[in-house]
Amino acid sequence: MGGPVAFELASVLASRAQRIGWISSALYLLAIGFLPLLGGPRYEAALVAGLVVPAIAAVTCALEGARAPQAGAWSPLDALLRGLLAATGHALVLLVVALVHGARAGICEPGAGFLLLVLGPGAGVLLAGVWGAFVGCALRGRSRLAVIALALGAPLLAVGVSLVRFVTSPMVFAFDPFVGYFAGPLYEVVEIPIARLCTYRAGTLATVLAALCGASLLERRGEVGGLRVRRPLDRRGVVGLGFFGALSAGLAGAGAQLGHFSTDASIREALGGQLSYGRCDVVYADSLRRAEVARLARECDAHLAQIERFFEAPGPDRVTVMLFAHAAQKGRLMGAASTYIAKPWRREVYLQPSGFPHPVLGHELAHVVAGSFGAGPFRVAGPLGGWIPDPGRIEGIAVAAAPRDDGNVDLQQWAAAMRKVNLLPPLERVFRLTFLGESSARAYTVAGAFVSWLREDQGAEVVRRWYGGASLEVLTGHDLGQLEERWHVHLDAIPLPETLLHEASARFEQPAVFGRQCPHLVDRLYQRAEVRLGLQDPAGARRILDEVLELEPRHGGAALLRPACSLREGRPEVALEEFDALARDTSRTSVERARAWEGAGDAAFLLGRDEVAFDAYTMALDMTVGEHARRSLEVRRWALRAPTRARKAIELLLVGAATTGPQWDLAAPALGGWMRGGPEDAMARYLLGKNLLARGHHAAAAALLEQSVFEDAGSSLPLSSVRTEALRAALIARCALFDAGAARRTYELLVEEKLTLGQRRGLARIAERCGVDPGVVAPRPDDSSL
Template sequence: MAPLFTFRLSAGFAAVVGVALAFIPLLAVHGVESALALGLLLPPWVAATAASYTGRHRHLRGIDLIFRAVGMGLLIWLIPVVLLALSALRTRQCAPGEGLTFMVLGPALGCALAACTGVWVGGAVGLQRLGPWLAAAVPLGAALLGLWAFYSTPAVYVFGAFAGYFPGAIYDDLVRIPSRYLTYRATMLVAVLTLGVLFDALWDPDSGSLRFRNRGRARLGTVAVSIATLGLVVASYWQGEQLGHSVSEEYLVERLGKTERGAHCVVHMPRETLPEDADRLLEDCDFQVERARSLTGLSSAAPVTAYFFRNQNEKKGLIGVGRTLIAKPWRREVYLQMSSWPHPVLGHEVVHAVLEEAGRGPFAIAGTLGGVVPNPGIVEGAAVAIAWDIRDDLDPDQWSKIMLDRNELPRASAVMSVRFSALPARRAYMAAGSLMHFLIATRGMDALLQTYHRGRVPDLEALEAGWHAYLESVPVTPTERGVAEVALARPSIFSSVCPHELAKLRADLAGDAAARDDARTIETCRAIMDIEEQEARARATLVGALAREGRDAEALATLDGLRATMNAPKPIVAAALEQYADAQWTLGNLAEADALYGELLELPRTDGAARQSEVKKLALEATEPERKLLYEILLGRSPSPVVVSLAHSLAALRDDGLGQYLEARQLMGARRYALALSLLQEAEQLGLPSVRLERELSRLLGITFFALGEYGQSAAAWRARAGASLAAQAEAQRWLERIEYAQTRAVSPALPGPSSAPRAAP
């Protein structure tokens, strides 16, 4: 009865796992996360069960042992799979076919491989009690090898022989079944079949043992073919980089093609990057490292290595994460995709790498138990505080103030713990950054470094009370409150419904919009809303698509429904209104479009979105030739060279500098700063038709002067802009620090807030 008991024990464990997963929304249905969980937990039990069964039934034929072991393994796999299928009756399953595919490719194949492994170990080991433990150690060892691959290479994803697919960062919600995963699992299927055939060829049921010499000679052909096939499986590991199954530092460097070395950074970038752009990227990385080291007092001479991929698709294909930007502090490496200059997130990721010196444990981060258990709240909070990330024109203190006023500010005990990862991302990051910033301001930078090293915040309740009192004094305008509503309405990935399917549909929606396929856009919007009825962004896009299709009544009904929805953030309502206004302009209803753009300017929006509406309203109030040019510039989706020509023509028609301003923006986007400067200066002389445009012009002048080495004029532009808002002040301060570094190769940064952070002890 021992083997039956072992199977029952494994089946009971599988049932417990299935029930436990059913209570976690992200894991409660078939999908990549639940498949990974089963792939990690079930194979050791299956291998042990197979080894135990083999040890007690040595008289059976080899093929019978293999079939029965694999059958038991698949039954053990089936138990939680059925439980999760039942769980889908209460937790929505949006992509059942894909979810089941993950289950089959991952834990099902992993359990089959574990069963074969258990049979081999059970047959080879004479000690019956030792066999199951050794067999269970094989999948566990394979999981540790996967962890080592994550630790020792730039890869964020991991393909495991038993565990299956670890897709990477949890915030990277666009997860599909990659073709390289299919080829990897195909090699594992070949391994399962080959191990079964080879075991049957070498197993002697009369002696109950493997007879390599006698049985091998008798079945030489089968053995030779099996060994050759296993050789192909091993070869697939050696050729893992070419097959996309693994990635090394050398392979990434070769694929990107260009490396530049600076004072503090080694930057790998696309080989087609122009020399002047490469110099700016390298200098910006050097500046960010110098700034972080100056603020923290850390002095490691080891360089930070930055990988800049061409786009998020290339990054996803090579290291496993696309939209999410990530760092590996223990490797002092950061992984980003090319973006505008200066890179908007480089400073944040560099802080992670610099704080490696203050971290501990194998991952060199803030954590308990010697750094083995990470504290993501401290890790991310420190990076946000030191980089002082600005999001949607709001700094972390302003985000936290708004959350406090809305009774949505997470408790410090949740933010400064592993529960950080279960919170909605924007709330978690901004609250953690604001709290760590307050810790620096009131206790000093040394206190932050000690907190980071220990992995916990001492006297957290007292710190939280003081933080809340400080937040009461943080200034926030009604417009800024409205802007924040959008991000604060987003749920945590752990509590959202079908996050991966929604991410795919949103990606499809972006493609539909780019293709101007309104029929497909409507279809995709409705598919999104079928999953998430209150998905405000899809509703906003749907309004414009319906209006452009001539379905005005439906568009207005959708817009009115969005306005009536109490939890629809005002900027989302504004986005829908703008979609409708754009459609009216396209259809020739100029008076209605003009009135709608006027209404838009009364709603809270980010500065960039508000400027767009201003220019559109200006266009409708301009002469017909100007209006046609502005329509093509703003709504015609023309390529940049065409927009440059259109803006140049507009400049000849207008008395102000709007045409020059729009032309210069395009040239700056192409990093042609020398050509843009004269246009910006001409726009400044002629004047622009709104205060928002004037403020943005000063910002563009500050960037352009810096890019061309005119540091004095750049500094003057940034000082003039600093008073516009707290976000503008923080941005100006960063540029002034950048100017100081460009001139002296040193920087004396300061963090904004209730008081200056004391210098770290030398």
Template sequence: MKTWKAITRRVAEFNLTRTYLVALGACALAAVVLSFVPLLNLVGYESAAFFGVLAGLLSTGLTVADARRFDTLDGRALDFGRLALRNLALLVAPLVILSLNGLRVPNCDWGAGLSFWGLIPVMAVLLGTASAWMAVTLLRGSRLSYVLAFGLPLLDAAGLAWHLATQPPIVGHQWFLGYFGGSIYDEALAVPLSLIAYRVLHALAIVAVVAALDARRRWQQGARAGWTAALALAAALTFAVGFASRQEAGIAIDRDHIVAELGGVIETDHFLIFYPQTRAWQSMAPLLAEDHEYRYDQLKRFFGTDPVAEHGRKVRSFVYGDRDSKGALMGGRNTMVAKLWLHDMHILWRGTGDRMLTHELAHIFTEPFGSGPLRLSMQRGVGVNMGLVEGVAFAAEWPARELDAHQASRAMRELGIAPDLGALLGASGFWTQASGRAYTLMGSFVRYLIDTYGIARFKEVYGDGDFEGAYGKGVEVLVGEWERFVDALELSEAQREVARYLYDRPSIFAKVCARTMAEWRRQAADASRDGQPAEAILLLQRVLDAQPDLLWAHLEQASALAQMGEMDEALDLLRARQKLPLSPVERAELEALMADLLWKAGLASQAAQSYASCLEVGVPVDLERSLQMRLRYARREQPRARSYLMDTPGGAMAMYRLMRWDEESPDDPGVAYLIGRRLWQSQEWGEARPWLERAYGSLGVEVLDAEAALMLGQVHYFLGRAQDAQTLFEDLSRSPLTRYREEARQWLDRLQWKRNSIENGER
């Protein structure tokens, strides 16, 4: 009995109350549950964010409750330290459980995972303890202590929500959550430098508060407090300096900061376009403005709405120079964003005709018939209907691809990889699918509804998701109609295999170490581009150690080995992969790389045979063009061709090699095609024209002739030769190749828009 009383007294001294033990159990139970939830089931960003919120809130409540019960807090730094250690113990069981779960599910980067845990839940517990300790110290344990202790982090959470809603960034920071990563489609994630800077500010704030309150207690008791007051002042001043420059560190970036960083601005009839103020971008500015205005007119015709005229405010378009700058300024390296309630969109622009501009602008055109404060599609007023939100943007964009959305949907259904369309109509069902499948299927369904029943009825259903009210039919009936429509389309075996290659991919929730793998792949690509293939090989080996069957990792590792001159080792690696099961397109990818290595080794005839076998199956258009050009010259064993196609450096040296090649083969349309393509990519329209004219219609391969026609038509357009462009695009619009046919129709529409603009005196 005496022993039990001693234990009880000891527990009381450390405030290990029943409530605390329940909280400890709750954290452990949560970890057990999360062990079966993808992304959250390992020591990484998602689990760190979850326990940052849970443990932060529990620490806050426990500190206030125990302080009021035991009445021991009077501002002593020692009390804060004791409570902080006790509250940090809440994280021990979850960390152990999720670490042990690493024996069941792969955890590829313990260093990054533990770093996230140190920066998010550990700091969240310290912040929760500090806010509660400050509240009970200042308010002497009154009930208002709860209001102050919880009010501070809740106000911070509200501030983050307000910032995300009213400012450009889709990422942000919050006391307990730590870092909000924005789009789930940006899989690559390392510990952000902004999160480190954010937590440094928090550490300074905690030191300042603890030292200041301890100094206050000492003064009240008549003791010396000079050093604690000095520490509080130093920490507070350092915090103030850091807080003033927080945007440079990537924290709470606002619109004004982004505008200043980009530097360039164009105002048109419907847009304020902010773009990088560099010489290259300034030369493209007129085309950038024209492309925006054309897309606006195109979508106005599609939707029958004019959001600028309706609201009297122009669309703000933020155009970023590259993925890295976009990620640093507003988040989402790979995700384009439209905040339609703000009339803002954030994009990368790869030149006139870039369809992503259309997609994001389409979101803004839906604002007049959306609902709720964000003007989105709602499910009877509850929850956002992401299937319709993204589906209508895809339907309006209607990208020119090897397969249009209807054909791709037909193929996915036949291959058994199409998710249930009804599930995609909800927010969670849409995001849990791989983006390629979800966007394409919903784009096809929405385009079918608009083409069959008209845009007016779709506007009715978009606001609240009431299909019965808008169409007089339930969603199940409409889905059945769409299924019969796409199932009636005819597809070749080659098209099915291209669809399998493009769409049979797992979502982020089904991937092994999705965040880490994507980050390693990004780093490896950067290393190869920067001439560091050995570093790329090491990174790719980490990927393969975690998941040995990833074909892309083997291909990229072989390419890096070849970059180092290790041809035999690269070929052995690829030959080993040949023995494993692969889809026809995957096998073509592998054999194409093997053929490249054989050609580099001087075995042109073997390379030609491999290129030819790759082309016997259906492959994506970009790969087909590359294979056809390589096959053309491998058969001829042309040294100049091998030198250019296999080992081309960038810049002037590439053009030098091409011009020397042309001197030796002045009648070769393939060389003219390659020179014209280089000049077209550099937007040297006048210089590109004679070369593309020489190549056009002379290559003898359908896909290469179609590409030459498309480039030459664009050159004529940019040079103001409208009739020549019209003729070329009309011929190309009858091409059997879906991608080029759709591209040509878009350019014909653009030509007509430009004529109308000139006739109306708008340009």
């Protein structure tokens, strides 16, 4: 069944072709290892290695088999075994270089990292070696170009299959026989599905064994050209080929069930539910409440009308929303567990429930509507007719067309603040692939702010045609640099409070994912620490936080969570000291210091040190811009001087007991008791209403929220920010109930409040989607700049 050459390592080591291949792989891996996130055994390194190293192995094995003089003496089985041995050399090079770069740059997850290299490109390169050896046998004596083309054919075909699945189905992940595993979104916290990768590689092993058994049944026609079946057939080879071939085919056929791939049909079947409203078809997990799905369908239809008005152009006749039960289901069926996705060419968006109104539904629908005037097969902006995506234009147009409704700072203010603190990147870096090198917060905001300004300055048609591929210089008479200068003049004229500048520095100075050492591991660990603390396991959370801080010593979230652990351990005195030290550390960002002051206020609240708590909350307020965070601080500060029952209810709801944290199940009856009458009755109604709204009890929430702001409720809300939020929450509750009349009355009260321009615009968008005409949205003389 084969000569001894198949097992002679010295012969393989002496092969000039194989030495060139191993050196090529080593040089490539050494070079890419100096790039961000590509040094050492980790997901990104495995992905980039898998794109090239198996191709090198396939080509070198194929060329040796087709061109080396001595190869004509090898049987097909000898050749494949030799290819497998040569490919093992590439796999060893892969592991050794990963170890070298890991020693230089640090190894994030040695166990998982090396396992991913072995199961990903490591297994893929072995398959490539077998394939290349087969090509060499089959094309013995043929031209070098033909050999190389066929050797690369299988890796390219595998990538092509993944691309076809990406285009023809919702899925964004891929299992590739040569590359290994591709998770999909760049900003996702990557969780490697080791079990699914193992079952996938079981198929690879079966394929290799089937190929070896098949090779044992073949022989060469002669020194040059072609293979033929040996006579008589070897029974062991036939049985092996049948068994392993059937196993390989069976695993491939069960790929959808094993989670190796998905199709449109398999995802629809797994979700099970379907509902339509207006132009929106919602395919949803049948575990979701139908009323919740109907609400999202109506919201989708209303968003489409708003987005089309922004673009001054129609979108598609129908749009499909795939609504998964939760992130885990979405991640298994299509990838992108925590990342919301749209595919404009399929006119589909992919979400999981996230309350009402959904925070990103409009953004994803904007991608789909923009596809109506996008370019290329994916209906997006970019060079070469959209074949190379421009993420700046793609994301910027969606951010501008559907900004968030719940912020008090608008896009232009954020961009102006970035410019003021020297964090505004040049547009030439934003509107090209270098967009991905910026932090997502900075890149998305800048792109959206410029597109928003461009529409105001040049009109919607210019935005549409630029997105479709036309040159800005042709459309406007100005190139991007000249338009950027004019935009900067506009930004410089925007008044900015000092607190916004501090928050902009903290919000936008964070490095991109490519600028961090072990971002995926750090983010996973931090999330686990939050979960452990939420499960009242502060000791477990502290152990995980120690790992986070060892990997990323300046991780602000981890630094702030450590004193929270002390609080949950029943040591509020220690927590207060730790929070106070962080708050006074001027090397920390203003956002981190504000959160530390907030934590110090909570610890002092529980200790009964009301003046210390009051001062800490005030310091936090002075450093905080976000309206939701500010309002929570104001309510806790107000509670310090409120009657006992009001203070206790707010303590349970927003501060919590030292060892348990906030507890709704204990706070609810306390709020109910407080609500039975008294001078602070309105605040109790507001807090109950807000929490019922968050839990989807819209009718009860609407009643309580409206009562909290009406004169006959027996009291008035003590904070203007709370009154504004009570009206805003009541508007949302009425919209969720499809009660346009009540929504209109609430909106009319809201616009009389002192608001920021960002708030006015957000509220107008919400009201419009409820069927309320918001009229002209403009700032009032007494409005706040924030």
